[in-house]
Amino acid sequence: MIDADRIRDRMGALGMTQAELARRVGITQPSVFKLLSGTVRSSAHLHAIARELQTTSEYLSGITSDPSIGYVPVPSVEVVASELGLVPVREIDLRYGMGATELEVPVTTTVRHFPRDWIRIYTGASPDHLYFAQGIGDSMSPTILDSDLLLIDASQQSLNLADKIWACAYGNSGMVKRLRQMADGSVKIMSDNQNVRDEIAYDQELHVLGRVVAIVRKT
Numbered sequence: 001m002i003d004a005d006r007i008r009d010r011m012g013a014l015g016m017t018q019a020e021l022a023r024r025v026g027i028t029q030p031s032v033f034k035l036l037s038g039t040v041r042s043s044a045h046l047h048a049i050a051r052e053l054q055t056t057s058e059y060l061s062g063i064t065s066d067p068s069i070g071y072v073p074v075p076s077v078e079v080v081a082s083e084l085g086l087v088p089v090r091e092i093d094l095r096y097g098m099g100a101t102e103l104e105v106p107v108t109t110t111v112r113h114f115p116r117d118w119i120r121i122y123t124g125a126s127p128d129h130l131y132f133a134q135g136i137g138d139s140m141s142p143t144i145l146d147s148d149l150l151l152i153d154a155s156q157q158s159l160n161l162a163d164k165i166w167a168c169a170y171g172n173s174g175m176v177k178r179l180r181q182m183a184d185g186s187v188k189i190m191s192d193n194q195n196v197r198d199e200i201a202y203d204q205e206l207h208v209l210g211r212v213v214a215i216v217r218k219t
Helices: 004-014 019-024 030-037 047-053 079-083 116-122
Strands: 086-097 111-117 131-137 149-153 165-170 173-181 188-190 199-201 206-216
Touching: 019 030, 030 165, 079 086, 079 199, 086 116, 111 116, 116 206, 173 206
Parallel strands: 086 131, 086 173
Antiparallel strands: 086 111, 131 149, 149 206, 165 173, 165 206, 173 188, 188 199
C-alpha cells in the first residue's frame, strides 16, 4: 500500500509539483492526485515514482523509515557519456543551402553524444565549437548531397585553407561553398556542381561561420 503522506513529503523536499512528477513518470496529473488523496493506494509505476522522488518503493510503501536507505542515484547523462568516452555535440535545425538559405529564422538545438575518438578523426577542436547541420540543394553535388549531415567546426573562421568547404553567411543567407581568398581581398564563392556559376564577394559581404570538416550520409 502506498503511503500518500510520504509521496507528498518527498515532493515537498524536492520542490516537485504534481504535473512535474506526472511528466517525469509518464502518467497523468490526475493519477498523481489520486495517489496523494488516497483514492488510489497502489500503482504499477511505483518504482518509477520512487526513482523520481529519489527514494525507494519500500519507503513509499511504509516498509522502511529512511528515504535514503537502498536508494541508488541514476547517473547523469554527462557521467555516463564521460565513462563511455562520448562528447556532446550540438545539432541545429538550421539547414544550410548549397545555394542559399534564409538565416533569420528560429533555430532549435539538440545535443547528441558521439565517440571522442571519432570526432578527433576530423578535428581537434573543443566540442563547444562544433555543431551538426543539414545541407539542402544540389549546388555542391557530388561532394555534398541534399540532406547530408555536416559537421561544422566554428573555431575555424579564417580562410587560411584555400578551396576548402565552409559554412558562411552571404547577405542574410546561409550557404555551404568552397571559398578562395583572392589577392584583391575579395572571396571567390565556388560550387562543385559544374552547372552553378561562381560568385565573388567584396568588402566584407561574406562572413565565415565555420569549416565543414565531415559529411555524414545516409545509406
